Amino acid sequence: MLIKEFVACWLVKSGVEEYSVEQFKRDGKTLWVGVRNHLAKKHLKEMKIGDEVLFYHSQGSPSAVVALARVSKEADSDPTQFEKGDYFEKRATDKAPVWFAPELQFVKLLPRPVELPEIKKHEKLKSMVLLKASRLSVQPVSAEEFKIITRLANHD
DNA sequence: GCCAACGTTGGC
């Protein structure tokens, strides 16, 4: 007998200047590379195909959740760790990569962005990781938080 | 293994 699999929800941040939602929409799919924080990495590695993802623009005015995405491939070696540049990781080898990247698929722009001040005000969103660990760029979101945010996005 | 110095993220 088939058991319906548990679908987890996540939030990933991207600086508007760094990788914009417009670019993500054009790309359709993208490897979520460049994460260089171990807790964020742990979350990336926990992502399963089909998991729901909130795409959040940080450093915006204001910052906001702007789109929905879905995990389309589970995390594998992040190729940017081998490239000279900001993301280079000297400890990494092909057999023992240090950093990992899942593939995310663009789903849709939210009907309207759900802005950080609104999230802060919302009684049921007060315990979001987004508000507790402001610098964490990949974080879990509860099913209830996910539902509230998508519902807010559908109302003016 | 502690911790000070330093660098980065991200809200404002």
Place this chain on the structure above:
DNA sequence: GCCAACGTTGGC
């Protein structure tokens, strides 16, 4: 642009 939070580095 400032600065608080916090992760990382490196001396000891």
